[in-house]
Amino acid sequence: MQIQSIDQGQLMIVTALGGSKEVRAILTDLGFTPGTPVGILSRSNESIIVKVRGSRIMLNNLLASAINVKQGRDEGGLYSGKCQSQYCLGR
Numbered sequence: 001m002q003i004q005s006i007d008q009g010q011l012m013i014v015t016a017l018g019g020s021k022e023v024r025a026i027l028t029d030l031g032f033t034p035g036t037p038v039g040i041l042s043r044s045n046e047s048i049i050v051k052v053r054g055s056r057i058m059l060n061n062l063l064a065s066a067i068n069v070k071q072g073r074d075e076g077g078l079y080s081g082k083c084q085s086q087y088c089l090g091r
Contacts, residue, residue, distance in 0.1 A: 003069050011038075016068040017068070
């Protein structure tokens, strides 16, 4: 599934990058690599804001459509404040 179809507040895992070679290079430089957790912070009709590797990044729909993801696991801490990982959405 593509990241742009995910609801706000969801934790996802990057599975693959699509698009042209240039698009894949941009996304890789931004930290989107397979296996990386990605949090969906907010969305609009034109863009999506995600948290990846401790940074908040805004992507237009063209870039977002090149990111394939699967459902991640909360592991009892993502939204409870107990998460010690840099990938927690609230940090």
